[in-house]
Amino acid sequence: MTIRPATAADADAIGRIFTKVIAGGDTFSFTPGTPPGVGIAYFLGDDIMSWVIEDEGQVIGMYKLIPNRIGLGAHVANASFMVDPDAQGQGAGRALGEHCLDEARRAGYEAMQFNFVVSTNTAGVELWKKLGFEIVGTLPGAFRHATLGKVDAYVMFRSLVP
Amino acid sequence: MTIRPATAADADAIGRIFTKVIAGGDTFSFTPGTPPGVGIAYFLGDDIMSWVIEDEGQVIGMYKLIPNRIGLGAHVANASFMVDPDAQGQGAGRALGEHCLDEARRAGYEAMQFNFVVSTNTAGVELWKKLGFEIVGTLPGAFRHATLGKVDAYVMFRSLVP
Numbered sequence: 246m247t248i249r250p251a252t253a254a255d256a257d258a259i260g261r262i263f264t265k266v267i268a269g270g271d272t273f274s275f276t277p278g279t280p281p282g283v284g285i286a287y288f289l290g291d292d293i294m295s296w297v298i299e300d301e302g303q304v305i306g307m308y309k310l311i312p313n314r315i316g317l318g319a320h321v322a323n324a325s326f327m328v329d330p331d332a333q334g335q336g337a338g339r340a341l342g343e344h345c346l347d348e349a350r351r352a353g354y355e356a357m358q359f360n361f362v363v364s365t366n367t368a369g370v371e372l373w374k375k376l377g378f379e380i381v382g383t384l385p386g387a388f389r390h391a392t393l394g395k396v397d398a399y400v401m402f403r404s405l406v407p
Numbered sequence: 408m409t410i411r412p413a414t415a416a417d418a419d420a421i422g423r424i425f426t427k428v429i430a431g432g433d434t435f436s437f438t439p440g441t442p443p444g445v446g447i448a449y450f451l452g453d454d455i456m457s458w459v460i461e462d463e464g465q466v467i468g469m470y471k472l473i474p475n476r477i478g479l480g481a482h483v484a485n486a487s488f489m490v491d492p493d494a495q496g497q498g499a500g501r502a503l504g505e506h507c508l509d510e511a512r513r514a515g516y517e518a519m520q521f522n523f524v525v526s527t528n529t530a531g532v533e534l535w536k537k538l539g540f541e542i543v544g545t546l547p548g549a550f551r552h553a554t555l556g557k558v559d560a561y562v563m564f565r566s567l568v569p
Contacts, residue, residue, distance in 0.1 A: 276478035314523060316438035317551045318560070358546060360522070361476060382544015382562045384520060389479045398480070400544045400562055 246337060248344045251295040251307055256285045258297070258304035263287070266327045270391025272366045273327075277391065287325070294352070296344065298328075298337050305332035308341045310348055313358045322354035322405075338369075342376045349405055356404045363388045364397040378403045408499060410506045413457040413469055418447045420459070420466035425449070428489045432553025434528045435489075439553065449487070456514070458506065460490075460499050467494035470503045472510055475520045484516035484567075500531075504538045511567055518566045525550045526559040540565045 251259065263284025267275040275283065288295050288309050295309040306328035313323035324345050328337045349357055359378065362369055370380075382400030390396045413421065425446025429437040437445065450457050450471050457471040468490035475485035486507050490499045511519055521540065524531055532542075544562030552558045 270479060274476045274478045274480040279478065314436045314549075316436045316441065317432060317553075318436040318523065318549055320551060321546070321549050356548070358549070361480065381546060384483070384543060384562070384564060385566070386518070387476075387480055387483050387520070389482060391479075395482075400546070402546060404547070 246305075246335075246340055247299045248296050248340060249299070251289060251297045253289065255297050255304055255307070256289060259288050259307055260285045262304070262306065262327050262329045265330050269330075270389075271393075272363050272369065274361065274388070284327075288327075294348070296341070296348070298341055300332060300335075300337070305329045306337045306341055308345050310345055310352065312354075313360070320353075320355045322349045322352070322357045323360065324349070324357060333368075338372055339376075342372060346376065346405065355406050356402060359399075359401040361387070362399040362401050363390065364399055365390060365393055370399065370401075373401050376403070408467075408497075408502055409461045410458050410502060411461070413451060413459045415451065417459050417466055417469070418451060421450050421469055422447045424466070424468065424489055424491045427492050431492075432551075433555075434525050434531065436523065436550070446489075450489075456510070458503070458510070460503055462494060462497075462499070467491045468499045468503055470507050472507055472514065474516075475522070482515075482517045484511045484514070484519045485522065486511070486519060495530075500534055501538070504534060508538065508567065517568050518564060521561075521563040523549070524561040524563050525552065526561055527552060527555055532561065532563075535563050538565070 260281030270277045297304045297307045308326040312319040313321045378401040380399045381402040384398045386395035387398040422443030432439045459466045460468045470488040474481040475483045540563040542561045543564040546560045548557035549560040
């Protein structure tokens with residue numbers, strides 16, 4: 246698997262993966278059926294640093310790295326990850342996560358924050374914990390899960406400096 | 408004091424209050440000196456419900472009410488408040504907060520979340536606690552305070568349904 250910066254030529258693949266990932270209504274706020282163009286703009290918009298991961302020349306996932314807030318909060322990064330459901334369980338998410346932490350440090354960020362990790366997405370929560378994130382907040386019933394109804398979402402955070 | 412929906416005619420007043428509020432670098436992420444147009448767009452942009460509070464015909468503060476997230480998280484509201492520093496301590500913030508909770512219920516929101524309440528803004532934190540909010544998360548050093556350096560920010564949350 247190879248990780249490289251995303252380009253406009255990746256738009257179709259990003260749109261396809263976005264559509265598949267949000268179809269379950271179980272991990273992202275995007276309503277299932279949200280047009281792929283929304284996902285493309287989400288990952289490839291102006292001022293967004295983003296990368297894709299390829300397996301045998303096929304894009305199977307992507308992430309973006311942005312400031313979590315403007316101005317006086319811009320030393321904390323935010324990132325968002327999607328892996329093609331057909332390619333999950335092979336380490337792509339972990340590889341993207343580690344790559345992202347390195348890139349965030351290189352870009353000078355001092356911490357990284359995830360604002361909305363769905364609590365029932367245990368694979369995601371466990372991955373971020375393995376990568377050093379802690380749950381620093383719990384948002385009661387903040388996510389309307391497609392099959393489970395309202396479930397909590399977590400705010401997760403890790404420092405990037407010693 | 409009267410609270411009414413904001414209109415384009417309030418832009419100048421909103422810009423002036425924005426400039427004064429962010430000048431201290433102690434409560435909002437906006438870097439001091441951010442152009443007033445940014446504040447006007449923040450409070451009067453498309454799809455933003457916003458209100459102003461007047462005292463003797465003068466606008467002395469404003470707030471906006473938006474979904475905190477799109478789609479599957481859009482049942483939780485977010486709001487943002489500013490009161491002219493020269494008019495603080497007279498109950499305008501509390502009046503706006505109570506008005507906002509009513510408007511959020513009327514709009515069908517089930518909860519309200521503040522993503523970034525600066526921990527050293529004790530007047531703000533105490534006001535939100537009085538209005539039923541709880542600190543549900545702490546973001547370590549997430550705000551670069553103009554005089555205190557890095558300080559924590561809180562995520563605050565309250566339900567709007569029984």
